[in-house]
């Protein structure tokens with residue numbers, strides 16, 4: 001079970017990145033080109049936010065039970081988790097920043113849907129989705145400024 005959820009969580013990061021980039025690109029071109037808000041803009045926004053929610057769900061499953069790096073780390077190592085950079089990354093930094101990213105994506109979707117002017121819809125989607133994707137890219141374990149994990153886990 002742990003392995004299956006970890007593999008899903010690992011692969012669906014690519015969905016988040018691909019949907020996020022397309023949604024941001026569409027929002028920017030719609031905003032700058034003062035274009036109508038199309039079904040495809042709505043669909044791509046929904047796909048991005050949906051993939052973020054999927055990651056949140058899988059991440060919570062890992063964090064609260066399946067993974068040794070979530071709450072279990074506090075049970076086994078106590079306060080020492082916070083003194084170890086890798087332990088702290090998983091137990092606090094990854095989880096907290098990714099939750100903020102999900103909130104930013106959801107706020108963008110809600111505000112964009114609420115706007116009646118199509119250009120404002122694009123602008124709001126662009127600003128909030130960009131913030132969300134930047135946070136995600138910062139906290140994916142690429143192994144540059146945070147722990148290294150496989151790009152493609154099997």
Ligand code: HEM
Pocket residue numbers: 006009010012013016052055056058059060062063066067068069070090094095098099101102136140141149150153
């Ligand atoms: C929303 C965007 C998120 C993305 C793109 C993301 C991405 C990733 C990636 C790429 C890994 C490494 C997987 C591997 O080793 O192959 C990972 C691990 C992990 N993530 Fe996330 N994550 C997200 C959200 C979350 C959230 C919200 C939580 C907690 C509530 C979370 C908890 C974890 C945990 C505990 C691990 C380590 C699992 C282990 O090695 O045992 N993630 N995440």
